[in-house]
Amino acid sequence: MTNSTYETLGQLGQASELPQDPDEAVLETVPNPHRDVDYLVRFTAPEFTSICPVTGQPDFAHLVIDYVAEELLVESKSLKLYLGSFRNHGAFHEDCTVAIAKRLIDAMKPRWLRIGGYWYPRGGIPIDVFWQSGPPPKGLWLPDQGVPSYRGRG
Amino acid sequence: MTNSTYETLGQLGQASELPQDPDEAVLETVPNPHRDVDYLVRFTAPEFTSICPVTGQPDFAHLVIDYVAEELLVESKSLKLYLGSFRNHGAFHEDCTVAIAKRLIDAMKPRWLRIGGYWYPRGGIPIDVFWQSGPPPKGLWLPDQGVPSYRGRG
Amino acid sequence: MTNSTYETLGQLGQASELPQDPDEAVLETVPNPHRDVDYLVRFTAPEFTSICPVTGQPDFAHLVIDYVAEELLVESKSLKLYLGSFRNHGAFHEDCTVAIAKRLIDAMKPRWLRIGGYWYPRGGIPIDVFWQSGPPPKGLWLPDQGVPSYRGRG
Amino acid sequence: MTNSTYETLGQLGQASELPQDPDEAVLETVPNPHRDVDYLVRFTAPEFTSICPVTGQPDFAHLVIDYVAEELLVESKSLKLYLGSFRNHGAFHEDCTVAIAKRLIDAMKPRWLRIGGYWYPRGGIPIDVFWQSGPPPKGLWLPDQGVPSYRGRG
Amino acid sequence: MTNSTYETLGQLGQASELPQDPDEAVLETVPNPHRDVDYLVRFTAPEFTSICPVTGQPDFAHLVIDYVAEELLVESKSLKLYLGSFRNHGAFHEDCTVAIAKRLIDAMKPRWLRIGGYWYPRGGIPIDVFWQSGPPPKGLWLPDQGVPSYRGRG
Amino acid sequence: MTNSTYETLGQLGQASELPQDPDEAVLETVPNPHRDVDYLVRFTAPEFTSICPVTGQPDFAHLVIDYVAEELLVESKSLKLYLGSFRNHGAFHEDCTVAIAKRLIDAMKPRWLRIGGYWYPRGGIPIDVFWQSGPPPKGLWLPDQGVPSYRGRG
Amino acid sequence: MTNSTYETLGQLGQASELPQDPDEAVLETVPNPHRDVDYLVRFTAPEFTSICPVTGQPDFAHLVIDYVAEELLVESKSLKLYLGSFRNHGAFHEDCTVAIAKRLIDAMKPRWLRIGGYWYPRGGIPIDVFWQSGPPPKGLWLPDQGVPSYRGRG
Amino acid sequence: MTNSTYETLGQLGQASELPQDPDEAVLETVPNPHRDVDYLVRFTAPEFTSICPVTGQPDFAHLVIDYVAEELLVESKSLKLYLGSFRNHGAFHEDCTVAIAKRLIDAMKPRWLRIGGYWYPRGGIPIDVFWQSGPPPKGLWLPDQGVPSYRGRG
Amino acid sequence: MTNSTYETLGQLGQASELPQDPDEAVLETVPNPHRDVDYLVRFTAPEFTSICPVTGQPDFAHLVIDYVAEELLVESKSLKLYLGSFRNHGAFHEDCTVAIAKRLIDAMKPRWLRIGGYWYPRGGIPIDVFWQSGPPPKGLWLPDQGVPSYRGRG
């Protein structure tokens, strides 16, 4: 893979403004350099925030995304900007988590993908959301995401 | 999903009194926005308390509930009020944990559900109760609940 | 210390009902068997719950109480019943934590006492309350209470 | 389940002496309130101690017992007294751990049972003993016991 | 303290919009119920986010605020809304952390206050900012904030 | 220090029976090989058990003993047998912890000694007892005992 | 199993010298008291040390051995002496770990055995070695060894 | 295995310069002393660093490599030098991690190999890469790599 | 503070090459926005690497820098580049750690500064280096750096 692989990228290494909404964000991709094998890529995004569509209050989550590429990898800076675009966007926990996964599937057409959304507690009770696009590819090595369970106090 | 989805809800965003008993609590539901896929929703409720039916003394538990929705999601504020309704209700550990799961199944008719009840020690020996409604749906991603084992002291 | 030391106790070793309110609870005491020295007694009470006086919703806390006895020790079962008596009592976090300490001081007249109240989060932000009755006695060994800080998720 | 369920119990809610030997201990049972489902009950007993039959020195263990009930649950106070009856009884680590499991099986005839015995180190080398009565029931949810491995120092 | 203590509050128990900017936020106060003693109140706010004034990118922090009240306590919902008001506001790490403390001092005139700002890493290097308004009151019990140090990976 | 230093010891390297009571136990000592300096010796004894004098039920504790020797060190096997002698002895938590310290002071006449008793929970509330014989010697290095606080569940 | 079971043992309860070499060490066995079932015995040996055959420098490891007995259990004091016999013996990490397992298989003819060797780092890179004698017996309960991964610093 | 096994090694026990580039590094091998069995060798390398090919900035990773040998083991000092050779070499996260695994496969022709690359965060989002050469050999004991998930702050 | 504060900065927001040597690196500063108070700034740099001047092998460290500003803050991107400049520079552990602190003192003239260097183990024994420029300013809040001690394995 040479540097020219990245010549079409519009965001990497550039000063980029945060997109106003997920619809405005552009998920960019680069070719998968190891298409001959099934390997797992994991992104851990502890800085996710969105808006509750009913109350207008901010929500926060720790997100972990695992995928196996087909032809394309998602470029990580564009992923960061996409996730940042939820900052002023209304979205429920269950809906939002699964929707991010579907958007990434649209952009990359991966062999397989899953997302874990670990939301900060509301009313004393946090919600976690877990989804995968199907059974993982055979022979894939897929470690646990290892996010600690919520413990309250003490 | 628009906000009108929530127009029938009686408790969300309202000042609500704690129901006097589990029978009085109303579990409200909203449509599942991603019925096309099997995803897991996890609630962690570290603030559960009930009454021992023999001694009248309070009991405490850390509960974790996992489910896969069919048509309905349980609305989280109504869940919180339902769990709070055990506050002055007599219930044994094994019985109570499984009964909560059955009540949620009645309300949501989920594809699958499980509950872990991690009770505070009595007589130096805590009891944990684990139940699932059946084998998990194939291809479901189902992380461990990750609640630490009880360690006594030292 | 002989068993007769305990003959006046009304709650220890008896089936006891939970007092309806802190005012009804009786804190019983026993003679301090080691009045000649300053030693620290620590109670850890992870099962505390009260009611928010504004919303009527339950609140939860993990409480740790440290004291140095003068003439009296608090009998632990009566302490447990006293703490249990807040179950249906309205009390704010800051007020309630300090008030428990003052009540214990009234009952025992200890050389010194402190309380740490580690409350479960509300609105994403837990409150901790720490108070001691004065500077600790000179030469007292006073370990940290060691309750983990709140971490949210991730 | 009504309170009359417990009327035949001889130890619960009573002042009970520690049995002198495991043979003298009585394991009491109550009806399983959820016979229609396979759920797991876990007891964690960090206060187990017995005597080495060769040297007469005390041994200590942290025990965790998991089972799936058939008709009966073991009543937890009688379990506590049974475990306490090993206090002055000679028993080797491997033998004792498995024997406790077999006794519980005799008393409850459970669908399935396992025991983990985590013994304190002797000669710098702790012994753990793990046994289950057979493959766990299909569809049972069976979390790891999660007892930390021994680490020596550092 | 009666409920009338809270009658002048404009935000507690109301649906409240997030203020557009820290200047618009109103920090409300209530009378300190225990003015006769020095006790510590700790708020842990793991959901803080602001905007980098140079790049426009979001920043995240875990904030812990400790204070000893004089006449007033800060009302916790108004604190939550004040912290939320930084969501679209540009502020540097060092400046912002200390400025929040100064604003709270203006609103409450506490006997003493400190803030710990634990910022998420940028360029692989997180910044923490620690400030207190002066030496803590004599005899105050002031536990460590106990936020884990940043560890990178491995 | 030569091996002859140990010739008077009656328990080390011998098969020894557990004393029936603390009064029967013999605490043996050896000369302090480094009398010219103040150094700390710490014993950690996680295998302590005694009997509740009121109920006859077993109690358990994790004990940590720190001391600075004068002329004598306590021989560790005799310490083990002394602690083991509480196995069938009735003793309350506060009394017993301080009494062990006093007995060690009688036997060794150390420059300084402290004990931390971390008792397993009864009624959901563990008791810790901390005592030292006086302010530690100046210039002594005295690390925290570092025993984790009790956390209940979750 | 009676005490006579142990009459043929030459090392248990005796003062024993450390064997000079693994070849000189004698692994003693006792009858398996529960031959009717498959249970797991785990030894954790955090005090293993050997010599690098090339450089003569000491190596250190934390070893964990799991096995399912057939007719025989290994006597734990003889195991301790066998492991201690590597103290002045040259052996490479990979070779030594597997060789210990093979020797134990020779001595006990167990139904199944595995060993985990967690070696201290050399050149910044620790080596772990994991081996099992075959697939574990069906229906065996086999917990993870749970030794933490190496983390370097930070 | 005698010391002559190592006579052909050019780097072990020698002062060796860091290779300028992965292509210059020589992976040396030694015969597998236990070819008759499938055992796992794990290297943990927390000191990996390379250069971002686009920005020229350093990247850091914690690498864990697991393999089952066929005829050859990789000599650990040559592995260390090979990994060190990435110090001034440009390589992307996904590409680099998989490429190291492929190079090791070329050098050793192992029965099976996998690599976990745990990269330090860039833009707040770390990337992990996981690959294995195929399904693990049947009957192989393959523990989890146990590297903690990234947690940000708090 | 306005953005013009940063107009003289040459590295922030620019693509910057890693300096070839610490002498070439430029530490840039910005005005301290809160000169009226003593607050602490902490940088955690887990990605430090240098070269051993004797063997030419890479060394790694986790560095934590604490300071109290006078007129100037160090700009964090220039700090990152300065630390990165040790990548191909020879420096011993003790010397290098203290030298970094002295260089920062030259650049900022802070009221006070300290550095903790936590180096990865060599020969099984890691070295930590701790230095501060003098006693910390009175009334400064100075939390522990909280880097875990090295534990080897197990």
Place this chain on the structure above:
Amino acid sequence: MTNSTYETLGQLGQASELPQDPDEAVLETVPNPHRDVDYLVRFTAPEFTSICPVTGQPDFAHLVIDYVAEELLVESKSLKLYLGSFRNHGAFHEDCTVAIAKRLIDAMKPRWLRIGGYWYPRGGIPIDVFWQSGPPPKGLWLPDQGVPSYRGRG
């Protein structure tokens, strides 16, 4: 400091045999490059082993040594060989720990030194030994050694 500083060293960068006894070990020193300041050097040695002079059995310890240099630093390879020389040497826990500190003081004449010896348990009770040569230099930054307390099991 130039490389010539190290020209007189006899062990660094050489193949060195382990000394047969502490008396034979040579502690080498190098000039302190930062004599103008008081900084702390910490060595963590988790691989210490010696022989019990009474029983001939091996003992193990995790040692942490802190010092402030005057004219000399101890060279770390010679320290490693010195510590390794206890491998076949008889020494009691309390005596040995303090003796190592005294030997280092003889060799370096440091401004100040302390040692923490964390010994593996014997008879279920580990011994820790802590000594410092005097009160630490004023203004020295001296972090806790942070070795976890012993916990037994569970």
